[in-house]
Amino acid sequence: MTAVPLPYRVTANRPESTGARTLELRPAGEALPPFAPGQFAMLYAFGAGEIPVSVAGLDDGALTHTVRGVGAASRALCAVRPGTHVGVRGPFGTGWDLPAAAGHDLLVVAGGIGLAPLRPLVRAALAAPGGHGRLNVLIGARTPEDLLYQEELPGWGRPYCGVTVDRAGPGWSGDVGVVTMLLDRAVFTPPATTAFVCGPEVMIRATARELLHRGVPAHRIRVSLERNMHCATGHCGHCQLGPLLLCRDGPVVGYDRAEPLLAVREL
Numbered sequence: 001m002t003a004v005p006l007p008y009r010v011t012a013n014r015p016e017s018t019g020a021r022t023l024e025l026r027p028a029g030e031a032l033p034p035f036a037p038g039q040f041a042m043l044y045a046f047g048a049g050e051i052p053v054s055v056a057g058l059d060d061g062a063l064t065h066t067v068r069g070v071g072a073a074s075r076a077l078c079a080v081r082p083g084t085h086v087g088v089r090g091p092f093g094t095g096w097d098l099p100a101a102a103g104h105d106l107l108v109v110a111g112g113i114g115l116a117p118l119r120p121l122v123r124a125a126l127a128a129p130g131g132h133g134r135l136n137v138l139i140g141a142r143t144p145e146d147l148l149y150q151e152e153l154p155g156w157g158r159p160y161c162g163v164t165v166d167r168a169g170p171g172w173s174g175d176v177g178v179v180t181m182l183l184d185r186a187v188f189t190p191p192a193t194t195a196f197v198c199g200p201e202v203m204i205r206a207t208a209r210e211l212l213h214r215g216v217p218a219h220r221i222r223v224s225l226e227r228n229m230h231c232a233t234g235h236c237g238h239c240q241l242g243p244l245l246l247c248r249d250g251p252v253v254g255y256d257r258a259e260p261l262l263a264v265r266e267l
C-alpha cells in the first residue's frame with residue numbers, strides 16, 4: 001500500500017453496460033502489492049479526482065476495474081484513453097476471504113455494479129473447484145442493458161444460476177423481478193454456506209434477511225458496504241459507519257456486524 005498514487009498505464013477501456021466501462025491498467029513502473037478479491041483501489045483521474053473502485057479482475061499482472069460514470073471523477077475515469085495514465089493507490093480494505101469458506105457451499109449474490117467486486121471471487125472459486133462445495137451465482141440488474149460481463153457469464157457454466165432484471169425490454173426472455181427470487185433455484189445447505197453479497201444497500205438487506213430466514217448464519221453472510229471515502233487509510237473518518245471505518249474495517253464485513261448498523265437511518 002502506498003501513500004501516493006503510482007502511475008498505471010491504461011491498456012484497455014471497453015464499454016461494459018449502460019454507463020459503465022471496464023478499464024485494464026498495468027504498472028508504468030513500480031507495481032502495487034497484489035490485491036485480493038473484494039479489496040479496492042483509489043483511482044486518480046488526473047485533474048478530476050480520486051475515487052474508490054473495487055478490483056474486478058486480477059489476471060496476468062493487470063488490474064481490472066469496472067467503473068460506472070456518476071460524477072466528475074468516475075466519468076473522467078470512464079473517458080480515459082488507452083496509452084494514457086491514471087494514478088493508483090492500494091490495495092485497501094478487507095477482501096471476501098474465500099479461503100475462510102473452504103468446504104462450504106458458496107452463494108454469490110450481485111446487484112447491478114455490485115457484480116464487479118464479485119467477479120474475481122467467482123473466477124477464483126471456478127479455478128479451484130475442490131476447495132468448496134456447490135457454487136451458486138445469482139445476478140440482478142435494473143435492465144438487460146445494465147448487466148455486466150454479458151459475454152463472459154455463459155462461460156461460468158453450471159454455477160451461474162440465473163439473471164433477473166427489474167424492467168425487461170424487447171428481446172429479453174429471462175426472469176423479471178428481484179434477485180432474491182432466484183434463491184429458490186440455488187442449491188445449498190444453509191448452515192454450511194458462506195454467502196457473498198454486493199449491490200445497493202436495500203438489496204443487501206433484503207438478501208441477508210432471506211438468507212437468515214433460510215438458516216445461513218449471520219457471520220457467514222459477507223456483505224460489501226459503500227460510504228464516501230477520501231484517505232482510504234482509516235484517518236479522515238469520511239467512511240465511518242458507527243464504530244467501523246469502512247476503508248479499513250470494510251468494505252467487506254459479516255452481516256452480524258453490519259445488520260445493527262444498517263438499521264440506524266442516520267448512519
Ligand SMILES: Cc1cc2nc3c(=O)[nH]c(=O)nc-3n(C[C@H](O)[C@H](O)[C@H](O)COP(=O)(O)OP(=O)(O)OC[C@H]3O[C@@H](n4cnc5c(N)ncnc54)[C@H](O)[C@@H]3O)c2cc1C
Pocket residue numbers: 040049051052053054055066067068069070071072073074075113116117225226227228229251
Ligand atoms: C469500497 C468501494 C468500492 C467501490 N467500487 C466501485 C466499483 O467497482 N465501480 C464503480 O463504478 N463504483 C464503485 N464505487 C463507487 C464510486 O466510488 C463512486 O461512484 C464514486 O466515488 C463517485 O465519485 P464521482 O466524483 O464520480 O461522483 P460524485 O460527484 O462524488 O457523486 C455523484 C453521485 O454519486 C453518489 N455517490 C458518490 N459516492 C458514492 C458511493 N460510494 N456509493 C453510492 N453513491 C455514491 C453521490 O451521492 C452523487 O449522487 C465504490 C465505492 C466504494 C466505497
